[in-house]
Amino acid sequence: MVEDSTQDELMALLGGVARQDRKAFQRLYEQVSGRMFGLCQRLAGQHELAEEALQDAFIRIWHHASEYHSDRGSPMSWMMTIARYRTLDLIRARKVRQTAGDDALSTLADERGGPLEASLQRDGSAALTGCLDELSPVQRDSILLSYYRGFTHDELSTALSTPVGTVKSWIRRGLQVLKRCLER
Structure with missing residues (x-):
């Protein structure tokens, strides 16, 4: 479990990121990227897809850090949720692309x-x-x-x-x- 001092530090870094502070973003990345990449890798099962998901997650964090509030959970949980959903979105997108060239009669994709x-x-x-x-x-x-x-x-x-x-x-x-x- 992440200690309170680490939680406070992550919240401060997210506040800096919300103000477009690149150094805060770099420190945030250094502190949490390993753990987030591990989650992406475990979900995706592919190194390249996990890297792409991690990059996309940090882009979202950069753009949406101001939307984080402590009532949404811990900063780490919030960021891990972003990484998780971004990974799953990429998995689904890849699945659609892989089946796009298949014979339409043998594999009708359910678009729902x-x-x-x-x-x-x-x-x-x-x-x-x-x-x-x-x-x-x-x-x-x-x-x-x-x-x-x-x-x-x-x-x-x-x-x-x-x-x-x-x-x-x-x-x-x-x-x-x-x-x-x-x-x-």
């Missing part, structure tokens, strides 16, 4: 968003984001990988080096937590 994307686009997107933050990292990643990358339980088991039964439990319990949280 997935259930999680539809939920995020509704009025309760802030509530869902907050509820996702209540999940453990493995629950959240398992649910997001299954919805955004379309991983099966077996694929998740392999990707996370975890038994299938454990992956199923993470997803089931995570979805229960999300349901209870969203019903509040």
